[in-house]
Amino acid sequence: MTDWISSMFIIAGVGFFLAGTVGLLRFPDVFTRLHALTKADNTGLGLLGVGVALQGQSFRLAVLIALIWFLAVTASSIACHLVARHNLHSEEGER
Amino acid sequence: MTALLTVAAVILLILFALGLIRIYQGPSESDRILAVQLSGTTTVGILVLLSHVLAMPALIYVALLFVLFAALIGVAFVRHPGIGSSS
Amino acid sequence: MTLFDSVLALLIAILAWRSVTAPDLYRGIVLFITLGLMLALSWARLDAPDLALAEAAIGAGLLGILLLSTWRVLQRAAPRQGSDEPASYAVRWLAVVGSTVFGGTVAVALYGLQVGSDRAGAEALASLDLAGIDQPVTAVLLNFRSYDTLLEMGVLLMALIGALLIRSPLAYEPWHGDTAVESPLMSVLAKVFTPIVVLVGIFLVWAGAYGPGGAFQGGAVLAGAGVLLLLCRRLYGDADATLLLRGLLVLGVTAFIVIGLLLMPWQGAFLAYPPGLVYVLLVVIEFSLAVSIALSLLLLFTGTHAVRAVRS
Numbered sequence: 001m002t003d004w005i006s007s008m009f010i011i012a013g014v015g016f017f018l019a020g021t022v023g024l025l026r027f028p029d030v031f032t033r034l035h036a037l038t039k040a041d042n043t044g045l046g047l048l049g050v051g052v053a054l055q056g057q058s059f060r061l062a063v064l065i066a067l068i069w070f071l072a073v074t075a076s077s078i079a080c081h082l083v084a085r086h087n088l089h090s091e092e093g094e095r
Numbered sequence: 096m097t098a099l100l101t102v103a104a105v106i107l108l109i110l111f112a113l114g115l116i117r118i119y120q121g122p123s124e125s126d127r128i129l130a131v132q133l134s135g136t137t138t139v140g141i142l143v144l145l146s147h148v149l150a151m152p153a154l155i156y157v158a159l160l161f162v163l164f165a166a167l168i169g170v171a172f173v174r175h176p177g178i179g180s181s182s
Numbered sequence: 183m184t185l186f187d188s189v190l191a192l193l194i195a196i197l198a199w200r201s202v203t204a205p206d207l208y209r210g211i212v213l214f215i216t217l218g219l220m221l222a223l224s225w226a227r228l229d230a231p232d233l234a235l236a237e238a239a240i241g242a243g244l245l246g247i248l249l250l251s252t253w254r255v256l257q258r259a260a261p262r263q264g265s266d267e268p269a270s271y272a273v274r275w276l277a278v279v280g281s282t283v284f285g286g287t288v289a290v291a292l293y294g295l296q297v298g299s300d301r302a303g304a305e306a307l308a309s310l311d312l313a314g315i316d317q318p319v320t321a322v323l324l325n326f327r328s329y330d331t332l333l334e335m336g337v338l339l340m341a342l343i344g345a346l347l348i349r350s351p352l353a354y355e356p357w358h359g360d361t362a363v364e365s366p367l368m369s370v371l372a373k374v375f376t377p378i379v380v381l382v383g384i385f386l387v388w389a390g391a392y393g394p395g396g397a398f399q400g401g402a403v404l405a406g407a408g409v410l411l412l413l414c415r416r417l418y419g420d421a422d423a424t425l426l427l428r429g430l431l432v433l434g435v436t437a438f439i440v441i442g443l444l445l446m447p448w449q450g451a452f453l454a455y456p457p458g459l460v461y462v463l464l465v466v467i468e469f470s471l472a473v474s475i476a477l478s479l480l481l482l483f484t485g486t487h488a489v490r491a492v493r494s
Contacts, residue, residue, distance in 0.1 A: 003096050006096075007096070007099055010099060010100065010103050010144075011099075011103075013103075013140070014103050014106050014107065017106075017107060017110055017137060017140060018106075018110060020133065020136075021110045021113050021114055021133065021137075024114060024117050024129065024130065024133055025113065025114075025116060025117060030123060030125045030126055030129070033117075033126065033129055034129060037129055037132060037133055037136075041133060041136045041137070042136065044140065045136055045139060045140055045143075048103075048140050048143060048144070049143055052100075052143050052144060052146075052147050055096065055100075055147055056147060061152070061155065064155045064156075064159070065143065065155070067159070068139065068143070068155070068158055068159050068162055071159070071162045071163065071166075071375075071378065072136060072139065072162045072165075074166075074374060074375075075162060075163075075165055075166030075169070075375075076132070076136070078166060078169070078170075078367045078370065078371050079132060079165070079166060079169025079170070081365065081367050082169060082170060082173040082365060082367065082368075083125050083128065083129070083169065083172065083173060085173075085365060086125065086172075086173045087123070087125045101183055101186065104186055105185050105186050105189060108186060108189050108190060108193070109189065111193070111216075112189070112193055115197075115213075115216065118209065118212055118213060118216070124208055127208065127209065127212045128212065130212070130216075131212055131215055131216060134216045134219055135219065138219045138220075138222070138223065141223060142223070142226065145223075145226055145227075148183075149226070149227075151226065151229075151231055152393075153231035153232075153234070153235065153393060153394035153395075154226055154231060154234065156231075156235060156382075156386065156394070156395075157222060157226065157231065157234045157235055157238050159382060160235065160238040160239055160243065160382070160403065161219070161222070161238055161242070161243075163243075163375065163378070163379050163382065163403075163406065164238070164239070164242065164243030164244075164246070164247075164406060166371065166375060167243065167247050167406060167409060167410055167413065168215065168243075168246050168247060168250065170368075170371065170410075170413045170414070171246075171247040171250045171251055171413060172250055174251070174254070174354060174413055175254050175258070176251050176254055176255055176352045176353060176354045177255065177258065177352075177353050178255055178259070178350045178351070178352070178353065
């Protein structure tokens with residue numbers, strides 16, 4: 001039973017990663033690509049982490065994966081904000 | 096189960112390779128650093144999967160390190176240092 | 183799993199080739215960072231988690247940040263007078279011949295390598311209970327080959343001195359176009375991430391005694407915490423080094439040598455650990471090494487003689 005649930009989580013996680021990569025490749029602008037990157041990829045990582053944590057069956061592993069996901073989300077949000085600001089200001093500077 | 100995890104790791108590796116296309120194409124510098132951030136998150140995903148497939152718990156710590164340094168690389172891209180005065 | 187290995191090997195080859203032949207410096211740096219990511223994966227596949235940790239911290243992390251900062255400085259500096267023409271035909275043919283010969287030699291050497299015939303590794307694994315430490319990598323680094331690690335610390339100090347003599351320091355002072363300075367998220371980054379990075383670094387040094395980790399990996403992560411504070415303008419590089427700072431830089435080498443010398447009248451040889459005290463001594467040595475490595479890497483990053491906290 002646990003195998004089925006974690007399989008679904010892992011497949012969903014890989015699906016979100018695929019969506020994020022396709023978004024990075026196909027979106028027209030830096031800002032839209034930022035959006036695809038920070039939302040889709042981190043959701044995919046979270047789902048993937050849940051799947052692996054269910055497989056691992058150790059509380060320590062689950063806590064570590066939760067920590068990694070929390071840090072990934074924080075890091076992505078901060079980096080997204082900074083890169084977007086940087087791009088916005090450099091675009092204004094060019095005009 | 097291990098087969099599914101291995102297949103997932105291979106798919107993530109191929110997605111990593113696809114992300115490199117953005118490094119090749121992306122017109123601005125921010126696009127290329129975005130591709131690096133994507134590569135970092137994808138590598139973290141691969142490491143989390145591999146830590147179970149290869150039964151190496153240390154890979155979770157490698158994933159933790161990558162997450163921390165990915166934040167730093169994003170910040171380092173934005174900051175503009177100058178040359179300080181040498182003593 | 184062989185599919186994974188083949189894709190990984192192909193990616194590493196392509197990334198290495200493109201990062202050297204990239205059209206401009208920035209693309210080369212970005213590809214180099216992604217190459218570091220793939221190299222860490224390859225160390226993981228080769229059953230070397232210690233090396234994967236070191237590659238993640240130093241190769242992909244610290245080196246990537248240093249290269250990006252240097253590229254930013256070069257962007258603002260005056261353009262050099264060097265020429266941008268491609269190399270002449272003679273040089274290019276020399277490069278082709280040289281690379282082919284080198285690659286062929288490496289391939290021949292790898293082909294003749296017999297797996298499983300290394301006696302030193304087998305002997306080290308067999309004598310692990312003599313070392314007093316369960317983790318084989320730390321046992322080799324700090325017990326069987328302690329001279330090597332001691333001399334490596336000396337080499338690190340010499341590299342730092344050499345680098346400080348040659349290079350100009352990096353200064354993260356704000357300038358008029360710096361958009362990141364006014365952002366409130368920088369202080370969030372500093373406050374949330376720094377404790378976690380420091381904790382992970384100390385944990386990695388401690389975990390070296392019974393799992394992958396050790397002084398180098400933990401020290402590199404602690405240097406990363408220092409770089410984070412530097413980027414968020416909580417630290418700045420300064421020219422005057424206090425005695426405390428210089429003392430911390432040489433702490434690793436000093437602790438190693440002092441412990442070794444103190445053991446001489448007791449055990450009869452330099453760095454011969456007494457069987458009951460091995461674990462305690464190695465923990466003391468590892469933490470001293472980690473402090474020195476972290477500070478040396480941080481000063482290698484800033485190019486100054488000291489770092490100081492920003493008093494606002």
